[in-house]
Amino acid sequence: MAVSEVLPDYAGAFPFERFNAMQCEVLPALLDSTENVVVSAPTASGKTALAEVAICEALDADGTALFLAPLRALTNEKESEWERFEDLGYSVYVVTGERDLNPRRAERADILVMTPEKADSATRKHDSPRYSFITDVDCCVIDEVHLLDSEKRGSVLEVTVSRLRRLCDPRVVALSATMPNVDDVAGWLDAPADNTFEFGDDYRPVPLHADVRTYAHGDNAFADKYRRLYRALDIAEPHIRDEGQALVFVSSRQDTVQAAKKSRDEIVERDIPMGARGDYDFHNDAAELSNDTLRQSVLDGVGFHHAGLSKEDKNLVEQWFKEGKLQLLFSTSTLAWGVNLPARCVVIRDTKLHDPLEGEVDMSPLDVLQMLGRAGRPGYDDKGYAWVVCDSSDADKYRALLRDGKEIESRLAEDLDAHLNAEIALGTVGDIEDVMDWLETTFYYVRAASAPDEYASESALRERVSDTLRSLVARGFVERENMRLEPTPLGRLASKFYLRLDTAREFADLAEQAEEDDARLDQDGILRAIATAAEFDSVSARSDERDAVAAVLGETDDLDPGGRKVLAILESRMRGTTPGELQSDAWVITQNALRLLAALRAFLDRLAGPAAANLACRIEARIEDGISDDAVGLTAIDGVGSGRASKLAAEGITTPADVREAGVSGLHAAGLSEGVAERVVDSAGELPNVVVEWGEFPDSVAAGENDMREVTVRNVGGDARAGLRVTVNGVEMATRNRYLGEADLPVGVFGGNADELEYAIEVAFPELPLHPVVETRSVRVE
Template sequence: MLAKFFPRNILETLKNRLGITQLYPTQYEAVRQGALEGKDLVIAAPTASGKTLVAELTILKRLLEGGKALYMVPLRALASEKYEEFKNFFGVFGYKTAISTGDFDSDDAWLGKYDVIVTTNEKADSLLRHKAPWFDKVSVIVADEIHLLGSDRRGATLEVLLTRTKLMPERPQLLGLSATIGNLEELTEWLGARPVRVDWRPVPLREGVYYNGEIFYNDGQSVSLENHGAPLFDLAYDTLKEDGQLLVFSPTRRSAVSDARKLSAITSKFISPGELKVIRENIRRLKSEHSDKVTLQLLELLQKGVAFHHAGLASEARSTVERMFRDRILKVIVATPTLAAGVNLPARRVVVTDYRRFNVELGYYERIPVMEYKQMAGRAGRPRYDKEGESVLIARSLQELEFLFKEYVEAEPENLSSQLASEPVLRSHLLSVIATSELVRSLDSLGRFLLNTFYSYQNRDYFFVIERAKKILNRLAQAGFLEVRGDKLEPTQLGIRVAELYIDPETAVTGLDFFKKVDQASTLSYLYLIASTPDASTIHLRRGDEEWLEDILKSSSLGPVARPPEDEIEYEFFLQRLKTALLLEDWINEVPEEHIVEKYDVGPGDIYSLIQTAEWVAFALSEIAKLTGFNEHSVRLAVLSKRIEHGVKEELLELVSLRGIGRVRARSLYSHGYKSLIDLVTAREEDLAMIPGIGRALARSIKKQLSSEAEESHEEEEKIQELPEQGLDAYF
């Protein structure tokens, strides 16, 4: 079938070097429906059914025709996974793959040299806002996990991005990929694409519910399990005794850790001496980089063949867990539901311990959507290792057994719904399309744009969204982001800059209000300002936090813009922002990671997430201040942004500008008398090598960076990256 589309040398390479000898049903149907002929498709097919190869073959066809490909994913971790995969696949044919997931204030013109570009949805949207010069050369766009268009937080970004591509004069081919879409036909009608729904899986899936020692399956069969004292124990032992792996979804971080600890008594019995040796090598490496309580908890469990997995773990720890599970070294992973939409980790049996999860923002348990459950269930069954996969929910009563069958096992995924109508979402994207696109420069053209959105297609209430848009336009005009002159919409320089910076317009408004009210601010005031913006992430209050935060409040210098509100609910939000600001203050004052983890009851991954967001908001506010004439605020926020990025006091900023030098190594250099780049220029390489944490390879790198010599070799870079260092220094 492929001989119709590819020359013989390509077909031979696909067969001999990549092992592709026949097409799965999913791939056959996609080709039959026109994927290789440039037709727009949305494919809904189970995990591991071959969707990625459809994308690869489609991209390869477009590359052979002289085009370029953009591959969009929802998460950075998934972007990294796809980048490694595509680098190998397309590299065989001589094509280059690049990845870009950070820096939302750039057009990344350098990407023009690459053939396949992997980004997150937000980064792709940012590149479109910056009018990336290579974007018009893109001939195919792949939207992986396209069902997340219906997600309440980030779905609108994908919707607006797809709407903009729909309206491009020379529209690129669109390929959407998903495991579960209830209203596939509706989505494809909106996109003008063809639906491809395939139920085939390389490993058959059985779904069931465990109750009282027995699994009841959706095919009417049942099986009794040995009693090991608890449902999870029964399921784990039954899986591991047959040399299978188990993926458990637990509703909270705390329950994930607890379940992993309980299961360690069983998993430890199935670890071989060879596997234990590999585990201990990984434990030693992770321990040299992180000594916080969350990581130490993980390391304790790893040597027993089990791990927990959640967003609080450092990225190295998550990657290590994932790699050892793929290598079949680890027997069980207990994860929070966020893993279901992340990296691909198949297991013979998937167990969902609770059909509810805890919503930390609202403070209560909520039901998991059917679509999310189906995503979890889809992880069951590992090709080449398992003859079939099993997904099992746990029931605690007969009534719950019936409920779980009806509401989850036998239920269809929910339909995707547009999230564009909410005001916070709409105001950001309205400013974006007006400020960075020639598509929308009048009320009439704005109406046409909104009419082309999935929201308008689904709801048919065009006038409602137009009226809401007009109210938002008035607010944007009052804030100075655009001018409305009759039917004409004209973005101001401030409005264009806000859109380019990829921040909520209200973040800029919050910053401008602060600049106007405060002439001189403390560092803590700036950090509180950052934590108060709509774009910022904040950490939640724990029991006992209120007392020590109020003690801090009495002696802190937050200034007049951060007076505690009288309203009880608002006061809790106030304390959350204060707690976040204090964490960031500790971070930039070089408090060790393990102390921050303990003090604020967070994980290294949480710290990293907060740092990323806060660093960007500080930079964006600095740019807004510079544009509006608040120069002192601009300079101080720019410096603060760099301090947040590297986690250092201001005196170390010069040193951390060097590759391979993070907060710990910079402090080590400083304490040994090397306080500036000039000091390092005059230093002897052998003296630098003697400083703790430096060594010969890094000392040589420092001297070369400070000289006019050519860039270091790849080999030396690898040696530097292998040098261990405590804390989050590994990130920076």
């Protein structure tokens, strides 16, 4: 069927002219029905077009479409791909991190693109103006709904979709690779039988031959990696000699590079005819690559692809592989889940991978099937060939997976306490009957009815819920009075910041200790709280990393190796120099640490006060920008990152006050261009600027005499929330927490037993990385 006949107003949104047979069977359900749709079909059969049809249908009704993509790397690719919708006058907006969110753009978007984690966070905060856009969704497309079975992410997708359906009841279109129990997913989403489709291998564009190959396992993991590589090349070689292409999946970004380097040598050794060094035009095109290793590699017909490459480099690699200029491509799993880049031969070299937060883990069955499904190029190959290379002890497991597929299970029970706390914090659950009603909206409930022997019975489930509720009450996340459930501040904070409950409890304990004695809270205590958070429990330190950790921290420490590694990465990030041995995991660990620090800052702000929160804020900025403590306040200036802050600090300009005093000419002399200097000075002027006026404050007081004086704290800069504190000889006299314009503080001067009274006015900004302003006055007791 021609796209122009089916969707004449949206033909420009599709990169082809005619729908294929599978798509034609689903079109009536998408276009002639308003009910939910579930489609299970082989990889590369054209499911993305079904998502686009559903989006067009929503746009045609002036609605908003939400596309849930399985990986963050793919959300940006959709933004690029869907410029076709922009060309038709519709706006596409990718919702990324909290800091980068533009609520106005999100609210005005016609198509929203999010990961399940971002959608979960947005639905938890739906009643805030910043995230209210999520309740305006009219159609939700779930790409790769079999992600429900992912150990780490499945429960997030499950509760997010259930919550979204309760919030705004959008039409749901769920797309999946082949799965045996598609009816369970349809039952969960209330998709009628006529709108539930299960397409078998007959609908694969190219038939697939999939099998397992073993290798001789040795004692050295490094050598094993190359044994598997040679095995993969053995499998790929005949296809390459026959002018086919091979796609080899490996476990990490660095492995794609190393495997490509080693393979180039091996290809020469085996005299395999491939490469395009004589192609003058291709040689010139390759010169455009920004990655030096990739530039040399592609000329030999070998490429690599991972999320760390520049967008331009990735686009060129994909283009050349599609054109056949690259015959051997090494990649991480990103290509399996997103880019439609099939090959005649697909080999999974690594079935285990190193996760920065989990250590060595088995590749999930979902990833394995997704990767193997990339075998076979429609229009070019009569058959696709897919292989798993593994140790002989795992061979039967993978053969069974290839033979029987993988039923999709619910992972909700594994994180029931955190998800239940989130629902109570949202107010959607008020008693145990509400809990049971909520559970009935989940995939867990449907799956339990379908496979009762593998899941708890309803009575056992009710008992489990009761136990979970008792635990939430005992740990301070929920209050229970007269059978009603109410969230505590701790429960709300845990839900808002997406924390594991053990971490939330530890943060609350630290904040309460700091509130009792703020002198006990210091930089080391905050960093250790992050390094020992439950989110980092599974971090491990490889043997080659431990010397680097010791070089940062020293030898003596009471943390386990994983915690020491996290702490070393955070401390080295603050100094702006991360040891090379730690860099492979540093990005993931740092991003998670920054999220945890933002949460800890909120706990400290609420439970310990603005000064403690300000300390966490400064540490957060130092880790993010790699800047010294004396210059961290510069990062509060819009347009000043680590580079400019370091440049200014080297010239003795370390605070926003210094920037204001230096002016444009001073910043220009320090190395900034005149235009940048003007913007930086203007931005510094928008930050708070505190002036303390002591008035008629006495220099002395007679013993036994009491005198009340008034100190004025004035902000002559931009508005900001501040904590004001008055102390005398270190003892707190008064506090205020307010948006600071001007404040008059009553200060008592009492001639007591001390010979001298040291008064201090401290102004701390909990949401800005500015050092607290501290002004002191001494009063003699005579």
